[in-house]
Amino acid sequence: MTDQALHPSRSPHAVAQRLLSASAAHSYDPDTEIDWDAPLAADAWFWPPERLTLYGTPLWERMNERQRIELSRHEAAHMAEMGHWFELAIIRLFARYLMARNGLDARAYYALTEMADETRHITMFGRLLTRLDRPPHWxxxxxRYPFPLAAALFQxxxxxxxxxxxxEVLDRLQREAAQDARVQPLVRSVCRLHVSEEARHVSFARAELREAVRLASRGHLARHRTLTALIAAHTVPPLLRPVRYGEVGLPVRTARRQALHNPHHRDTLRWCGEKLVAFLIEVDLIRPAQHHLWRRSGLLA
Ligand SMILES: [Fe+2]
Ligand SMILES: [Fe+2]
Structure with a gap:
């Protein structure tokens, strides 16, 4: 018996209908929900220190409190900039998904609702970047360059x-930052708003993914296992590891090397990927043949 026959509430249509109701009841406008004019708190962290890429490294031990906080501002800005670009990429992929589908049903309406959420999030990340006053982290x-070509292969x-x-990766980090009293209230507000809407996006993507896997031929599934593993290997490291440490006065090569080999940072990556990897194994999208690529992403031990 199929998963959908066993769990009709998990069908993509039922999930989309539930998510549309939840969106109608709990959607937020960052322009009015967040106090953008409040002054930044003196001496507050911009990101939980234990999640910074250099936490616990020899370089970290040599930094004073002010430099560490400045690094947290740099890494929070990096995350906002990556969120900004990757959410634009999601909108583009969703537009293709909608244009390839026939008709307008709850799934299509929810995809459109999610695109509207992402548009507000992208604006929110842009406003946060302005408040953090950091140069753009491209x-x-x-x-960036291979994305349009690679996206042509996506289904x-x-x-x-x-x-x-x-x-899922950003959700884990932002959920924790939102709860951390040491972190700037502005950053916590952005994280809180984002995770509350992203939880719906994760439910939608999981339901759609189960359905797409169910309908895929063996050959199609095998090709997309490889493609998704390649995407993870190439997108997760730049998403979570800023490389322009020179902006906070650190020796760039040393900082990059220490971040790359930092056991705390490696643990953070694996923690970020825990739920995602378990789900992708469950739906048969990660097999041992892809483990080396998923390890390269840092999400798999
Ligand atoms: Fe978002
Ligand atoms: Fe999202």
Whole structure:
């Protein structure tokens, strides 16, 4: 018996209907929900220190409190900039998904609702970047330039896995930052608003992904297992590891090397990927043949 026959409430249509009701009841406008004019708190962290890429490294031990806080501002800005670009990418992939589908039903209406959420989030991340007063942290060229070409190969499996890679990884970090009393209230407000709406996006992507896998032929599934693993390997490291440490006065090569080999940072990556990897194994999208690529992403031990 299929998963849908066993759990009719998990069908993509039923999930989309539930999510449409939840969106109608709990959607937020960051322009009015967040106090953008409140002054930043003196001496507050911009991100939980234990989640910073250099936490616990020899460089970290040499930094004073002010430099560490400045690094947290740099890393929070990096995350906002990556969120900004990757959510634009999600909108583009969703537009393709909708244009390839026949008709307008709850699934299509929810996809449109999610695109509207992402539009507000992108604006919110932009406003946060302005308040953090950091120079733009561009998504690396090796991700930006191939994206339009690679996206031409994407179909539903890869579209929704890509969305989950970004959403589940950021969700884990932002959920924790939102609860952390040491973190700037502005950053916590942005994280709180984002995770509350992203929880719906994760449910939608998971339901759509189950359906796409159910309908896929063996060959199609095998190709998309490889494609999604390649995407994880190439997008997660730049998403979570800023490389422009020179902006906070650190020796760039040393900082990059120490971040790359930092056991705390490696643990953070694995923690970020825990739920996502378990789900992708469950739906048969990660097999041992893809483990080396998922390890390269840092999300798999
Ligand atoms: Fe978002
Ligand atoms: Fe999202």
């Amino acid at each position: 998504v690396p060229a090796r991700v 539903d499996i890869t579209t929704f896995t890509s969305a989950l890679i970004i959403e």
